[in-house]
Amino acid sequence: MEKKQKRLYLRIAILAVLVAAIVYTIYTTANKNDVKLLKVGDDAPNFSLVDLNGKTHKLSDYKGQGVLLNFWGTWCKPCKKEMPAINDQYKEFKDQGIQILGINIAQSELEVTSFTDKLGVEFPIVIDKTRSVMRAYNVDPLPATILINKDGKIENIITGEMKEKEINQYLNSIKP
Structure with missing residues (x-):
């Protein structure tokens, strides 16, 4: 019984990591296009x-x-x-x-x-x-x-x- 419970927790942890990775990938891909491409004539970003x-x-x-x-x-x-x-x-x-x-x-x-x-x-x-x-x-x-x-x-x-x-x-x- 204890072995099955450990296996269940391990599977849940692995699933959580995979879901987090997928969410992160989707988020970064969606926000990648938010970066404005600079072109001649634009104000130069200050730094x-x-x-x-x-x-x-x-x-x-x-x-x-x-x-x-x-x-x-x-x-x-x-x-x-x-x-x-x-x-x-x-x-x-x-x-x-x-x-x-x-x-x-x-x-x-x-x-x-x-x-x-x-x-x-x-x-x-x-x-x-x-x-x-x-x-x-x-x-x-x-x-x-x-x-x-x-x-x-x-x-x-x-x-x-x-x-x-x-x-x-x-x-x-x-x-x-």
């Missing part, structure tokens, strides 16, 4: 992230400036290839009303610092630890770059590796 030096960067603080957001990861080969070109353009444009933010996707500070130090990156690097900014901007795959004009509107969305000449053209297009 606040901390850089590797402890400074907080809020997108709203850069209103009146052109902003290039570059989403990347250390494992991403095209990200690694374009990073020095972005850095060179940062040096050229940083005093011309242009802000560049490198947004790493949820890696450790040690990984990110080691990667950026090796490449000599000078522009601010922030880590999107919860991937909330990545989700807000619908970023997938990496690298992805969002150009924001001085009015806080999305000017361009670039997916994939950029060459230095293209970066220069993009930054000129958002220069205030």
